Amino acid sequence: MLRYVLKRLVSLVISLAVASLVIFLAIEVVPGDPAAYMLGLNAQPDTLAALRDQLGLNGTIPARYLSWIGGMLTGDFGTSYTYRTPVADMIGERMWISLPLALYALSLSTLIAFPAGVWAASRRGSAVDMGVMGVTQLGVAIPNFWFAMLMVLVFAINLRWFSAGGFAGWEQGFLAGMKSLTLPAIALALPQASILTRVMRSSLLDTLSEDFIRTARAKGLTRRQVLWRHALRNAMIPVLTIIGMQFSFLLAGAIIIENVFFLPGLGRLVFQAISARDLIVVESVLMLLVFAVIVVNFAVDVAYAAVDPRLRGRR
Amino acid sequence: MSLLRIEGLSLAIHDFAILHDVSLTVEPGQIVGVIGESGSGKSMTSLAVMQLLPDGAQATGRILLEGQDVLSLSEAELCRLRGRAMGMVFQEPMTALNPIQTIGDQVAETIRIHEKVSKSVARARARAALARVEMPEDRFPLSRYPHELSGGQRQRVVIAMAIALRPRLLIADEPTTALDVTTQAQILKLLKRLVQEDGMGLLMISHDLAVVADMADHLVIMRHGKVVEAGPSPALFHRLQHPYSKALLAASTHQPERAAQPQEIPLLEVRGVVRDYATAREGLWGKPGTFRAVDDVSFQIRRGESLGLVGESGCGKSTLTRAILGLEEVQAGEILLDGQPVFTGHKPNRAVRRRMQVVFQDPYGSFNPRHRVDRLVTEPFHLLDDPPRGAAREDAIAEALESVGLTPEDRYKYIHEFSGGQRQRIAIARALIIKPDLIILDEAVSALDVSIRAQILDLLADLGDRLGLTYLFISHDLSVVQQVTDRVLVMQSGKIVEQGETAAIFDAPRHAYTKQLLSATPRLPDMTAA
Numbered sequence: 028m029l030r031y032v033l034k035r036l037v038s039l040v041i042s043l044a045v046a047s048l049v050i051f052l053a054i055e056v057v058p059g060d061p062a063a064y065m066l067g068l069n070a071q072p073d074t075l076a077a078l079r080d081q082l083g084l085n086g087t088i089p090a091r092y093l094s095w096i097g098g099m100l101t102g103d104f105g106t107s108y109t110y111r112t113p114v115a116d117m118i119g120e121r122m123w124i125s126l127p128l129a130l131y132a133l134s135l136s137t138l139i140a141f142p143a144g145v146w147a148a149s150r151r152g153s154a155v156d157m158g159v160m161g162v163t164q165l166g167v168a169i170p171n172f173w174f175a176m177l178m179v180l181v182f183a184i185n186l187r188w189f190s191a192g193g194f195a196g197w198e199q200g201f202l203a204g205m206k207s208l209t210l211p212a213i214a215l216a217l218p219q220a221s222i223l224t225r226v227m228r229s230s231l232l233d234t235l236s237e238d239f240i241r242t243a244r245a246k247g248l249t250r251r252q253v254l255w256r257h258a259l260r261n262a263m264i265p266v267l268t269i270i271g272m273q274f275s276f277l278l279a280g281a282i283i284i285e286n287v288f289f290l291p292g293l294g295r296l297v298f299q300a301i302s303a304r305d306l307i308v309v310e311s312v313l314m315l316l317v318f319a320v321i322v323v324n325f326a327v328d329v330a331y332a333a334v335d336p337r338l339r340g341r342r
Numbered sequence: 343m344s345l346l347r348i349e350g351l352s353l354a355i356h357d358f359a360i361l362h363d364v365s366l367t368v369e370p371g372q373i374v375g376v377i378g379e380s381g382s383g384k385s386m387t388s389l390a391v392m393q394l395l396p397d398g399a400q401a402t403g404r405i406l407l408e409g410q411d412v413l414s415l416s417e418a419e420l421c422r423l424r425g426r427a428m429g430m431v432f433q434e435p436m437t438a439l440n441p442i443q444t445i446g447d448q449v450a451e452t453i454r455i456h457e458k459v460s461k462s463v464a465r466a467r468a469r470a471a472l473a474r475v476e477m478p479e480d481r482f483p484l485s486r487y488p489h490e491l492s493g494g495q496r497q498r499v500v501i502a503m504a505i506a507l508r509p510r511l512l513i514a515d516e517p518t519t520a521l522d523v524t525t526q527a528q529i530l531k532l533l534k535r536l537v538q539e540d541g542m543g544l545l546m547i548s549h550d551l552a553v554v555a556d557m558a559d560h561l562v563i564m565r566h567g568k569v570v571e572a573g574p575s576p577a578l579f580h581r582l583q584h585p586y587s588k589a590l591l592a593a594s595t596h597q598p599e600r601a602a603q604p605q606e607i608p609l610l611e612v613r614g615v616v617r618d619y620a621t622a623r624e625g626l627w628g629k630p631g632t633f634r635a636v637d638d639v640s641f642q643i644r645r646g647e648s649l650g651l652v653g654e655s656g657c658g659k660s661t662l663t664r665a666i667l668g669l670e671e672v673q674a675g676e677i678l679l680d681g682q683p684v685f686t687g688h689k690p691n692r693a694v695r696r697r698m699q700v701v702f703q704d705p706y707g708s709f710n711p712r713h714r715v716d717r718l719v720t721e722p723f724h725l726l727d728d729p730p731r732g733a734a735r736e737d738a739i740a741e742a743l744e745s746v747g748l749t750p751e752d753r754y755k756y757i758h759e760f761s762g763g764q765r766q767r768i769a770i771a772r773a774l775i776i777k778p779d780l781i782i783l784d785e786a787v788s789a790l791d792v793s794i795r796a797q798i799l800d801l802l803a804d805l806g807d808r809l810g811l812t813y814l815f816i817s818h819d820l821s822v823v824q825q826v827t828d829r830v831l832v833m834q835s836g837k838i839v840e841q842g843e844t845a846a847i848f849d850a851p852r853h854a855y856t857k858q859l860l861s862a863t864p865r866l867p868d869m870t871a872a
Contacts, residue, residue: 237437238432238434238437238438239437239438239439239440239441241394241432241438242430242432242438242439242440242500242503243440243451244394244424245392245394245424245425245429245430245432245504246424246425246429246451246452246455246503246504247421247422247423247424247425247426247452247455247456248421248425248451248455249417249418249421250417252455256451257440257443260442261440261441261442334442335441335442336441336442336487336489337441337442337487337489
């Protein structure tokens with residue numbers, strides 16, 4: 028097991044190195060002069076020179092790469108050109124919204140998908156199964172921003188249970204913070220829960236048709252016992268894969284929902300930074316998101332091994 | 343009172359009739375063998391006793407287990423019977439165990455769901471059950487996972503689960519079909535011993551007459567969901583009445599007639615071939631090791647000869663096949679067809695490659711289901727520099743299909759429209775279409791029912807005579823190899839340990855491994871003695 032984890036760690040470090048190189052090349056090297064790009068067509072030569080100097084564009088490419096990486100490792104992400112504040116602070120602030128929102132949405136979708144998937148699979152072909160399949164079909168099909176606006180209309184404008192947007196701030200208390208994240212989390216969780224339910228159901232049905240399920244039944248286990256003791260854990264591998272992918276998506280892909288609810292999250296930060304041609308912010312946030320995705324994948328790999336003994340022994 | 347009495351059992355799945363009026367009995371301590379080809383209903387009969395039938399199954403008649411009709415029991419009552427009063431062993435040991443639970447937990451589970459005992463007591467009894475199936479503690483601790491065991495060992499674990507509570511009835515559905523002959527012999531011996539020790543009744547399902555003839559006290563022969571003949575073994579073999587039973591026995595020992603004599607010129611020469619595979623690295627930056635799958639193998643096949651290659655799974659048969667076909671490069675030695683090397687430099691030699699073809703075991707997996715037969719059988723044309731087009735191509739397809747007993751019109755069909763035996767004919771047509779000299783038959787008849795197998799063997803013998811073909815016949819089934827080959831090679835752990843005339847080797851094996859293989863092979867009772 029330790030060997031497996033170490034091996035995954037090595038591949039994690041390699042992936043990060045490769046990803047950072049790709050991001051660096053794509054943003055700082057390939058487009059030509061980033062300073063000229065950021066300032067636009069009518070830039071004055073002296074402003075351009077000053078920005079070049081500030082961005083450290085005068086060094087060689089390898090030296091610039093190393094100083095960028097070195098800075099990030101010590102928590103220095105550079106200074107935003109448009110906001111004139113350290114990028115690390117901006118990311119830190121946004122992170123406190125995006126991360127809880129992603130975790131909230133993921134918990135919701137998992138809490139819905141597990142029981143619904145198991146329920147549908149255990150009653151294959153029944154009205155329950157067809158109902159779950161129908162609802163999840165709808166959940167996959169409905170655009171989540173439209174669903175979000177519908178919820179704002181119903182719960183914020185008509186019923187006045189929630190505010191229509193914005194973030195209360197964690198200093199108002201945990202519950203107040205969670206309350207302002209509730210509608211966005213539901214909007215994000217709806218398609219995710221639908222997909223996860225369907226994956227859970229089909230994976231469980233596949234497992235239930237395996238030979239070892241028949242062997243377990245021949246031992247005298249009831250259908251229920253077989254499902255809980257033998258099928259569920261075996262069905263987890265594809266489900267874990269989807270959960271990992273969904274978490275990565277939720278962290279970065281919430282741009283539209285963040286816009287609908289006026290949440291100052293990471294997605295909006297990237298969006299604004301791209302519009303403002305603030306390459307320093309774009310570069311840092313991208314790297315951070317890649318880091319998150321790779322770490323989540325590592326966690327999923329470790330979870331695989333926890334579920335499946337066949338992976339633990341593998342070199 | 344009989345232990346198990348099946349009376350007039352009929353079964354339909356979604357109104358499709360599977361079994362018609364099946365009756366049989368099993369007494370305590372008795373082994374009853376049920377024989378039949380695929381579709382005979384033998385497995386459904388055993389699943390009906392366990393009441394583990396697929397959804398939509400409707401059974402009528404009576405299945406009395408110690409006087410109690412299992413068809414009248416509720417699901418809860420059946421769960422109490424399964425595993426305690428009757429146990430079952432299945433065909434596929436590789437997939438019959440939960441891959442993520444230890445063998446100890448899986449055997450102990452049988453005990454814990456039926457008896458209120460503590461975890462430690464259940465584990466101690468699981469330990470004892472595994473010891474009974476010859477899986478001793480010191481070599482197979484309870485903490486082992488299924489993937490750490492071989493097929494034979496996994497089958498022992500499944501048997502331990504089935505007998506942990508000493509049920510009165512054990513059902514074994516093709517328990518050794520997926521295993522090598524020596525492992526098969528050990529598992530059969532184990533089952534026999536358990537029956538004697540516990541006085542349990544054993545209902546054993548098999549397609550293999552010889553396996554059942556060796557084991558059973560009583561035989562039941564099934565066809566199309568009906569019992570055609572039943573009686574005590576081995577006496578039944580000598581007074582078979584029903585034409586189907588007779589045909590089945592004849593097909594099992596069928597010897598195709600071959601007229602052509604091999605010439606003295608070698609067609610294929612294999613000289614000192616070595617094939618190494620890289621194994622996993624030792625540590626992250628360690629050197630990869632090597633595994634020698636084929637170790638210094640040399641032999642010849644004469645033109646027109648049929649050469650057998652036998653050995654257990656993992657002995658290197660398939661690796662050797664791939665090397666001969668030029669699919670993989672060898673690390674040492676050379677392979678020549680008519681004096682021409684199969685590999686030139688690092689590339690397969692197309693001029694040689696087009697002169698040999700292969701037929702694989704699985705008639706279901708070796709065709710692309712989305713292509714029509716005409717496209718499937720012309721696949722080898724890519725080996726030709728100038729493949730026939732237009733009318734010539736149509737003629738070639740028709741000729742190949744006709745030579746294997748199909749009609750030219752079959753070219754417009756898809757592969758799912760054919761039975762297993764017909765598919766194997768198409769596989770042979772595909773091999774024949776570029777008129778090769780050598781055909782490698784890699785377990786080509788192993789997945790077929792005996793009557794179909796006999797037809798395919800006849801076809802191969804006939805084609806061999808007419809077209810002057812040379813065969814390399816690879817099989818784990820020694821009785822088939824004995825029937826159709828002139829000479830035989832015995833392979834063990836990558837080496838040829840014995841080779842010679844087939845008759846001589848089967849009469850007087852010299853190498854210890856050959857003797858072991860032959861003694862493990864189940865045989866039909868000697869018909870001439872009666």
